[in-house]
Amino acid sequence: MTFTEEELECIRVCVANAPIPYDITLKKIPGDILQKIGDPKPREGAPLTIPEYDLSQYGIS
Numbered sequence: 001m002t003f004t005e006e007e008l009e010c011i012r013v014c015v016a017n018a019p020i021p022y023d024i025t026l027k028k029i030p031g032d033i034l035q036k037i038g039d040p041k042p043r044e045g046a047p048l049t050i051p052e053y054d055l056s057q058y059g060i061s
Contacts, residue, residue: 008037009040009041011037012034012037012038012039012040012041013040015030015033015034015037016030016034016039016040018030
């Protein structure tokens with residue numbers, strides 16, 4: 001199989017961030033995959049900001 005660099009980066013991000021089913025968490029499958037294809041490139045630029053909302057009008061504090 002051949003992948004473009006953009007497709008390979010998508011795979012790297014998905015493998016690095018995907019929830020892993022319990023039955024394979026004891027195995028090192030995700031780590032082995034990332035070792036073969038490399039870690040995803042870190043994001044460039046400012047980190048995303050987390051918005052804050054006042055939900056007190058709905059009874060949520």
